Amino acid sequence: MRVHKLTFAALAVAAGLSLTACQNGDDGTGQSAPSSASSKSSSGGGSDSGSSDQGGGTGTAGTGKGSAGAGASTGTGTGSSGTGSGGSGKVERCHTDGLEITAKDDTISGDPDGTVAVQLKNRSSRDCAISGYAGVDLKTSAGSLSAKRTGQKADQAVLKSGQSIAFGITYPLNKSGGSGVRITGLLVTPPNETKTVTLDWPGAASLPVTDGTGDPVKVGPVGSAGQGG
Helix, strand or coil: CHHHHHHHHHHHHHHHHHHHHHHHHHHHHHHHHHHHHHHHHHHHHHHHHHHHHHHHHHHHHHHHHHHHHHHHHHHHHHHHHHHHHHHHHCCCECCHHHEEEEEEECCCCCCCEEEEEEEEEECCCCCEEECCCCEEEEEECCEEEECEECCCCCCCEEECCCCEEEEEEEEECCCCCCCCEEEEEEEEECCCCCCCEEECCCCCCEECCCCCCCCCCEECCCCCCCCCC
């Protein structure tokens, strides 16, 4: 009987210990769960704040990308601006339609050759740049005759609205006493243009007839009026 009592006592103690352990486990779980919730909340808070910051961060990365995109736009904008700036910094060339072209006899008495000065006046409302050689052809009774370039250096000039610049054409005078080759007109194409203007020829009426060994008709660069030869 004593043995049975001891056994029951031992079982009661074991049951008590087991119950305590369960309660402790439940308490731990109970405390653990708030802690988890707290951690989750914290984490959630962190996430939100991180989302803001990280959205700052991610947003920064996104902003970084956005910045890169913005950068691309800015780059494009800058490019446009650069182009705009380039547009204001670089003057557009003079076009045939924006020039008033006239020609006059500029021969000096005693010169071995005749000279015609061709003037180009900027009649547009904007500045324009011009440099190089104009295309020059004489219309004659024997056909069209192209002037040869003198080879002089061509400097660039900027013409403001209403300003003019000129170049010279030199040609051999007909001193043979014969009728020679009659000149009927002058064709001028401004530098870097394709549109030609037809003018009356203001110089001597004819060129000497040659076998190709005489002096050719020559044209100087823009800015060289009277210095074509």
